[in-house]
Structures are given as C-alpha cells and as structure tokens.
Amino acid sequence: MxxxxxxxxAKAFFANERxxxxxxxxxxxxxxxxxxxLGVAGHAxxxxxxxxxxxxxxxxxxxxIMLLSSVAMALYATYNFRLRTSMLQNKMxxxxxxxxxxxxxxxxxxxxxxxxxGGSIARTFGW
Numbered sequence: 634m635x636x637x638x639x640x641x642x643a644k645a646f647f648a649n650e651r652x653x654x655x656x657x658x659x660x661x662x663x664x665x666x667x668x669x670x671l672g673v674a675g676h677a678x679x680x681x682x683x684x685x686x687x688x689x690x691x692x693x694x695x696x697x698i699m700l701l702s703s704v705a706m707a708l709y710a711t712y713n714f715r716l717r718t719s720m721l722q723n724k725m726x727x728x729x730x731x732x733x734x735x736x737x738x739x740x741x742x743x744x745x746x747x748x749x750x751g752g753s754i755a756r757t758f759g760w
Contacts, residue, residue, distance in 0.1 A: 639724045640724075641721050641722075641724055645721055646718070646721055649714060649717045649718060649721065650714070652714075653710055653711070653713070653714035656706065656707075656710035656713075656734065657707060657710055659706070659738060660703050660704075660706045660707040660710065661703075661707075663699055663702065663703040663706070663738075663741065663742075664699075664700055664703035664704070664707075666699065666745075667696040667697070667699035667700040667703060668696075668700065670692055670693075670695065670696035670699070671693060671696045671697070671700075673692070674688075674689040674690075674692040674693045674696065675689070675693075688752070695745065695748055699741065699745060702737070702741050706734065706737065706738065709733070709734055709737075710734065713731055713734070717729055
C-alpha cells in the first residue's frame with residue numbers, strides 16, 4: 634500500500650515569507666538605530682570637545698556591535714527562510730520553529746536599552 638500523498642498548503646509558504654519579512658524588518662530597524670548612533674557619536678566627538686571622547690568611543694563600539702548583529706540576524710533569517718522553503722517544497726516534517734533568533738534579538742535589545750539607561754543615569758548624577 635502506497636503512502637498517502639502529503640499536501641502542503643499555500644498558507645504555509647506565505648507564513649514563511651511573512652516571518653522572514655518580519656525578521657528582516659527588525660534587522661533593518663536595529664541597523665538603522667546603530668547607524669544613527671554612529672552618526673551622533675561622530676558629531677559629538679568632533680564638535681563637543683575632549684570631554685565626550687571616551688563616551689563617543691563607547692557609543693561607537695556599541696553601535697558597531699549592534700550593526701554587526703543586525704547583519705548576522707539578516708543572514709540567519711535568510712538562511713532559515715531558505716531552509717524552511719526547501720522543507721516545505723519537499724513536504725518534510727521537521728521543526729519549523731526557531732529558538733536562537735528570538736533570544737538573540739531580545740538579548741541585543743535588552744543590552745542596548747540597559748546601556749542607554751545606564752548612560753542616562755550616569756549623566757544625570759554626573760558620574
């Protein structure tokens with residue numbers, strides 16, 4: 634007796650594409666925030682004098698880490714999209730969930746927001 638033919642519904646392909654576009658949107662958002670941070674740090678370093686040099690270097694370092702994380706997130710989202718598309722086309726059972734990317738995104742955003750909050754508190758109290 635032959636195995637029943639499995640059918641992959643079109644909504645699964647659209648869900649895969651929609652998920653990919655959401656991850657790319659978040660990647661572009663984080664990349665834009667880091668580019669803005671780089672621009673502000675460069676402006677502060679040039680126009681506000683040596684008092685802001687250490688802070689500008691720290692902000693630039695944080696922005697570069699965020700920018701590299703954004704690129705890595707976009708590449709990983711593309712990889713997952715291609716993998717899931719091939720799994721859907723081949724009608725494979727398999728884990729379609731992703732446990733790494735949401736954790737990476739959450740950690741990156743929490744770290745960035747914590748650093749901004751810490752910097753604001755330090756500047757308020759003159760540390």
